[in-house]
Amino acid sequence: xxxxxxxxxxxxxxxxxxxxxxxxxxxxxxxxxxxxxxxxxxxxxxxxxxxxxxxxxxxxxxxxxxxxxxxxxxxxxxxxxxxxxxxxxxxxxxxxxxxxxxxxxxxxxxxxxxxxxxxxxxxxxxxxxxxxxxxxxxxxxxxxxxxxxxxxxxxxxxxxxxxxxxxxxxxxxxxxxxxxxxxxxxxxxxxxxxxxxxxxxxxxxxxxxxxxxxxxxxxxxxxxxxxxxxxxxxxxxxxxxxxxxxxxxxxxxxxxxxxxxxxxxxxxxxxxxxxxxxxxxxxxxxxxxxxxxxxxxxxxxxxxxxxxxxxxxxxxxxxxxxxxxxxxxxxxxxxxxxxxxxxxxxxxxxxxxxxxxxxxxxxxxxxxxx
Numbered sequence: 228x229x230x231x232x233x234x235x236x237x238x239x240x241x242x243x244x245x246x247x248x249x250x251x252x253x254x255x256x257x258x259x260x261x262x263x264x265x266x267x268x269x270x271x272x273x274x275x276x277x278x279x280x281x282x283x284x285x286x287x288x289x290x291x292x293x294x295x296x297x298x299x300x301x302x303x304x305x306x307x308x309x310x311x312x313x314x315x316x317x318x319x320x321x322x323x324x325x326x327x328x329x330x331x332x333x334x335x336x337x338x339x340x341x342x343x344x345x346x347x348x349x350x351x352x353x354x355x356x357x358x359x360x361x362x363x364x365x366x367x368x369x370x371x372x373x374x375x376x377x378x379x380x381x382x383x384x385x386x387x388x389x390x391x392x393x394x395x396x397x398x399x400x401x402x403x404x405x406x407x408x409x410x411x412x413x414x415x416x417x418x419x420x421x422x423x424x425x426x427x428x429x430x431x432x433x434x435x436x437x438x439x440x441x442x443x444x445x446x447x448x449x450x451x452x453x454x455x456x457x458x459x460x461x462x463x464x465x466x467x468x469x470x471x472x473x474x475x476x477x478x479x480x481x482x483x484x485x486x487x488x489x490x491x492x493x494x495x496x497x498x499x500x501x502x503x504x505x506x507x508x509x510x511x512x513x514x515x516x517x518x519x520x521x522x523x524x525x526x527x528x529x530x531x532x533x534x535x536x537x538x539x540x541x542x543x544x545x546x547x548x549x550x551x552x553x554x555x556x557x558x559x560x561x562x563x564x565x566x567x568x569x570x571x572x573x574x575x576x577x578x579x580x581x582x583x584x585x586x587x588x589x590x591x592x593x594x595x596x597x
Contacts, residue, residue, distance in 0.1 A: 241365050241382040244356065247335055251323065251351045252552035259297040259327035260290055263352035264305055265344045266320040268313060275343065276309060282345045290347070298347070300326025308334045323351045338385050350545070357548045358537070361560040362493060366466070367438050368485045369429060370478050371445030371453060376425045377478065380436060381485070388432070392424055422456045433461060440492060442485045444469035466492035500559045504534050504574045505566055513577040516570035518543050524575050525550045532576045534559045539572035547573060 262283075266275050283302050290298055301324035308322050319341035325331040339359060346352040365387075370377040380388035433441065441464045443450045450468055457465070467488030469481060507514035513531075515524050518539075524530050525547070533551040535544065537560060551558050561567055567574060 241360070241387075244335075244360055247333070248353055248356050248360065248552060251333075251353050251356070252549045254331075254351060256349045257325065257327070257329050258294075258349075259325050259329065260294050260301065260347050261323065261325040261331065261349060261351055262298070262301045262305055263346040263348075264309075264322045264324075265341045265355050266309065266322070267341060267343045268317055268319055269340070270343060272309065276306070278343065279306070279309070279345060286345070286347050297325070297327035300330070304330075304332050308332070321356060346541075350549070352541075352545055353552075354541075354544050354548055357552070357558055358560050361558060362490065365436070365438055366440035366442060366485075366489050367429065367432060368442045368444060368482070369425070369453065370481055371425075371443065371449035372472065373449065376421075376428075376453075378425070378428055378432065379482075380432065380438070381482070381489075386482070388436075390428055390432070392421070392428060422452060425453060426456050426458075426461075430458065430461065433464070439464055440466045440489060442467040442469065442488055444471060444481045444485060446470065446472050497559055497561050498564075500532070500534055500576075501561055501564050501567055504576060507576065508570070508574070513580060514574060515577065515581065516567075516574040518547070518571055518573055521547060521573050521575045522550065524577060524581060525554055525556070527581065528554070529577050529579055529581055530554070530556055530575045531578045532557045532559060534561060534567065534574045534576065536560075536564060536567050536572040537562050538568060543573070 264279060266279075268275070270278075287295055287298055304326070305322050305324040308324075309320070313320065313336055316338050317336040318339060319337045321335040321337070321341065323331060323333040335356075337359070341355055341359060344352075344355065365380060365382040368379045368381060370379070374393060376392050378390040378392070379386050429441070432438070441461060443454060443465060447470050450470065454462060454465060454468070467485070469484050469488065471481060471484070504514050504516070506512070508516060515521060521530070521533065525533070530551070533547060533556050535547060535558065539547075548558060
């Protein structure tokens, strides 16, 4: 019997978020003030409007008189966006608005939550988007039952691709014709073929879409054989197993549990990254810490990864993540790490030791001129 796969593809919000972050990071600084507004839509439109209006009055007084007209233009555009009707799935909204000679209006709705926050400066405040991207990356969830395997790609809390594969059925008339031994042998072979098909789909999806995290959900008698059949490189990417069967066709509770499992795995990876940073610092190896040292290392092209704390002051945080994005560097956002805070709240894992540049006359000249 022919086995049919149902495929559902949606726009990938993670790819869109990367493009938006890059565009905002590379936006030239203008003389007009730029408003960055993050809204948690769960608070309600009226409450958010009141909070924004209250903040905007105080913020306006901090600006020179010649910038206030441009500021008012941006504010009015932003309020029009906030008053729009957003779909029920939209939990938060990021809006960037600028008036004047180089107007800008960008509205980014998300199904993931963002804290309400406002900022006005010559450049957009992008750290909350970087934080969102770091926390809600993509992963693959496989929900197994006796007869089906639902393979889901999740990005920013949203299902962006869905594949459904079914176990081949033995026709009823064949069941009557086959002996019990042959029937069970046929069922066993169909089960093995079903597992191979799941593994093939998962392997292709993980490879083609660049996933590093896999979560398995379902009854142990379905999850355990699947995991055993995964190749070694995919077994190492299994970051969670949810031993719960879906409730009929409603697998929403499993999605929520999978997201929590993924967040726990991300937090563990974050701790491991910080520990690698500390280890390199203790050995005077491939790492630097501190705002100025990290800024210089990024400018020199020596950085492999930026490790930054949420608690870093706003200005420094925005400057460093903007530099990292412009240089196409991975960013690890850490929360409440005391060791990192003791080092100034930021560090960089390096591609090479900075003292290798000490004997490069061209680098020395550039450092002196700076």
